[in-house]
Amino acid sequence: MGFSFIAPLPIPPGVRQVGGRSSCRNSHFTTPVASAANAARIPRTVAQQATERTVDVVVIGSGMGALTAAADLASKGASVAVLERYLIPGGSSGYFERPGYRFDVGASMIFGFGTRGTTNLLTRALDAVDRRVDTIPDPVQVRYHLPDGIDIRVHRDYEQFLQELVRRFPHEEKGIRSFYNACWSVFNSLNAMPLRSLEEPRYLLRVFAAHPLACLNLLRFLTRNAGDIAREHIVDENLLKFIDMECYSWSVVPANLTPMINAGMVFSDRHYGGINYPVGGVGRIAEEIVEGIRSREGCTVEYGALVTKVLFDERGSACGVKLANGNRIYAKAVISNATRWDTFGDKGLVDEERTPVAERRFRERYVKSPSFFSCHIAVREKNLKVGMGEDDGMDCHHIVLDDWKEIETARDGRGTIFLSIPTILDKSVAPPGMHIFHVFTPSWMDEWKGLSSSAYKAKKETMLSTVVKRLERELFPGLGEAIEFAEVGSPRTHRKYLGRIDGSYGPVAGKRLAGLLSMPFNRTDVKGLYCVGDSTFPGQGLNATAFSGFACGHRVAADLGFLERLPEPFDSALTDLLSRTRLKI
Numbered sequence: 001m002g003f004s005f006i007a008p009l010p011i012p013p014g015v016r017q018v019g020g021r022s023s024c025r026n027s028h029f030t031t032p033v034a035s036a037a038n039a040a041r042i043p044r045t046v047a048q049q050a051t052e053r054t055v056d057v058v059v060i061g062s063g064m065g066a067l068t069a070a071a072d073l074a075s076k077g078a079s080v081a082v083l084e085r086y087l088i089p090g091g092s093s094g095y096f097e098r099p100g101y102r103f104d105v106g107a108s109m110i111f112g113f114g115t116r117g118t119t120n121l122l123t124r125a126l127d128a129v130d131r132r133v134d135t136i137p138d139p140v141q142v143r144y145h146l147p148d149g150i151d152i153r154v155h156r157d158y159e160q161f162l163q164e165l166v167r168r169f170p171h172e173e174k175g176i177r178s179f180y181n182a183c184w185s186v187f188n189s190l191n192a193m194p195l196r197s198l199e200e201p202r203y204l205l206r207v208f209a210a211h212p213l214a215c216l217n218l219l220r221f222l223t224r225n226a227g228d229i230a231r232e233h234i235v236d237e238n239l240l241k242f243i244d245m246e247c248y249s250w251s252v253v254p255a256n257l258t259p260m261i262n263a264g265m266v267f268s269d270r271h272y273g274g275i276n277y278p279v280g281g282v283g284r285i286a287e288e289i290v291e292g293i294r295s296r297e298g299c300t301v302e303y304g305a306l307v308t309k310v311l312f313d314e315r316g317s318a319c320g321v322k323l324a325n326g327n328r329i330y331a332k333a334v335i336s337n338a339t340r341w342d343t344f345g346d347k348g349l350v351d352e353e354r355t356p357v358a359e360r361r362f363r364e365r366y367v368k369s370p371s372f373f374s375c376h377i378a379v380r381e382k383n384l385k386v387g388m389g390e391d392d393g394m395d396c397h398h399i400v401l402d403d404w405k406e407i408e409t410a411r412d413g414r415g416t417i418f419l420s421i422p423t424i425l426d427k428s429v430a431p432p433g434m435h436i437f438h439v440f441t442p443s444w445m446d447e448w449k450g451l452s453s454s455a456y457k458a459k460k461e462t463m464l465s466t467v468v469k470r471l472e473r474e475l476f477p478g479l480g481e482a483i484e485f486a487e488v489g490s491p492r493t494h495r496k497y498l499g500r501i502d503g504s505y506g507p508v509a510g511k512r513l514a515g516l517l518s519m520p521f522n523r524t525d526v527k528g529l530y531c532v533g534d535s536t537f538p539g540q541g542l543n544a545t546a547f548s549g550f551a552c553g554h555r556v557a558a559d560l561g562f563l564e565r566l567p568e569p570f571d572s573a574l575t576d577l578l579s580r581t582r583l584k585i
């Protein structure tokens with residue numbers, strides 16, 4: 001292939017670089033980037049003297065869950081310190097730059113960014129701190145290239161999507177319509193109510209009083225998985241496999257393990273608020289929220305701020321954090337945006353001996369999803385053999401699978417391929433005449449352990465070549481020749497730069513669970529310590545973590561007196577009941 005290979009991703013040239021010629025090799029990066037080790041080192045050399053200070057709330061991390069919670073709390077008047085170990089905000093929804101390019105760290109398919117209803121949680125997270133980001137509507141959520149010649153576009157227009165699916169499975173028209181209607185029923189119920197903390201009973205009572213039917217409908221679906229509902233309406237096994245892929249493509253598990261509430265959100269919002277790409281790249285969302293938080297009195301967002309431990313008072317309540325540079329920040333509430341595995345346990349922010357039973361139970365039910373092998377590729381449009389212009393009908397997001405058996409299990413780049421080409425929608429993220437191809441495929445940490453640096457590099461090159469060849473076969477003949485440079489990341493890269501255990505995409509049900517009922521909310525059994533992000537209800541996804549952010553902000557605000565709440569024991573009764581139920585199921 002005629003391109004230079006640079007590995008891995010977000011590393012500036014001065015730090016480490018492998019491979020030959022590249023347009024960015026000797027250039028200056030506009031994005032400040034650092035490894036976890038650097039993040040720990042930088043503040044230590046700058047501030048010799050350890051410092052102490054106090055705020056209302058400390059937030060560990062700046063993923064979308066953390067930023068939403070911080071924005072919500074800042075908007076309610078709390079002083080908030082957001083501490084991010086890396087040097088840019090956003091975590092999985094961050095960005096990195098190379099001259100002329102802005103790459104999205106995670107996928108570029110953004111839900112929850114519409115202008116109406118209550119489920120547009122990204123728009124609302126920005127609104128909370130009076131910021132906005134312009135968006136470009138995507139006419140097609142995704143184009144599937146699946147075995148048995150299944151080639152389906154999920155159009156923004158719902159009826160157009162249904163017709164395309166019905167054309168492929170005419171004998172299942174009724175089943176198709178009734179399955180997706182069930183999804184709409186979930187979505188319409190969610191979209192009727194303000195979305196806040198389900199463990200704050202005053203809010204819940206109000207919502208039940210205002211929207212009793214919607215709440216009962218959600219309760220009905222709370223314990224169900226999408227696969228069970230699909231099987232109530234659909235019998236064709238190939239169509240059921242398609243529904244599996246519809247779920248797998250964002251939940252990384254098949255339909256029988258995917259909570260129906262989440263399926264309802266995803267399968268409906270794409271036709272309601274639609275998929276909308278932020279002008280300037282996904283990283284713009286985090287950047288704007290950070291600016292909004294910083295504009296509030298007493299609120300900060302700090303980078304290179306690696307939190308090493310949660311601090312406890314004499315009653316065993318969380319009362320602050322310790323940073324790698326020795327500084328301590330005390331707070332009335334501590335919110336962790338690290339995964340639950342990185343928050344609790346021997347290598348976590350809270351030692352195993354303080355780790356509550358509920359957290360051990362969580363680990364029995366949920367497993368770490370695979371990580372991804374991801375390639376950020378700069379592609380010359382003039383060398384592509386397919387049209388990429390506005391009238392050529394090229395879609396932004398693609399999913400490619402060659403063999404149904406490989407949907408979950410295939411390794412070495414042979415499984416499901418996810419491809420986003422954000423430059424189809426927004427030309428500003430790459431130089432003129434160039435495209436960004438972000439290609440990723442599930443990969444597990446164990447495949448990458450114990451390799452020498454040359455074996456590690458060779459494995460990356462082999463995997464890159466495998467996925468590029470598959471894309472050449474399916475979609476872009478001659479793609480290899482059009483590549484200007486490629487940067488690849490393994491699960492090791494994701495662990496290193498996102499601070500996520502094994503580089504995991506998030507927790508997934510390790511066995512069949514009762515829908516979302518087992519997923520913990522934001523309070524933990526450690527007083528004063530809250531979790532936010534994809535380790536909390538309702539799980540992975542940018543707007544899912546934005547939901548967890550609003551829920552967390554609401555619960556913390558009520559606990560700290562920024563919002564009214566019911567007197568005890570009524571206020572905590574629901575949290576206790578839900579925790580006890582969770583321990584039993």
Ligand SMILES: NC(=O)c1ccc[n+]([C@@H]2O[C@H](COP(=O)([O-])OP(=O)(O)OC[C@H]3O[C@@H](n4cnc5c(N)ncnc54)[C@H](O)[C@@H]3O)[C@@H](O)[C@H]2O)c1
Nearest residue numbers: 061063064065085091092106107109307499533534540541
């Ligand atoms: N739809 C999409 O296209 C898309 C794109 C990107 C991300 N996502 C979703 O975003 C979700 C992740 O969001 P999230 O809010 O859970 O978190 P996240 O993992 O994105 O962010 C966590 C942040 O916390 C920081 N951090 C971790 N430990 C720390 C410590 N000890 N000290 C300081 N900082 C620390 C990390 O550096 C990171 O920035 C994923 O589930 C993914 O689904 C979706």
Ligand SMILES: CC(C)=CCC/C(C)=C/C=C\C(C)=C/C=C/C(C)=C/C=C/C=C(C)/C=C/C=C(C)/C=C/C=C(\C)CCC=C(C)C
Nearest residue numbers: 107218219249250262265397398418419420538541544547
């Ligand atoms: C008392 C109790 C418990 C309940 C009372 C009843 C009640 C009121 C219940 C309410 C429930 C609520 C409010 C639930 C809310 C659920 C929400 C907001 C769920 C949101 C889910 C969003 C998801 C799952 C978003 C996923 C997004 C995606 C697409 C993620 C990633 C995508 C990729 C990695 C794929 C990229 C693909 C390509 C091709 C590049």
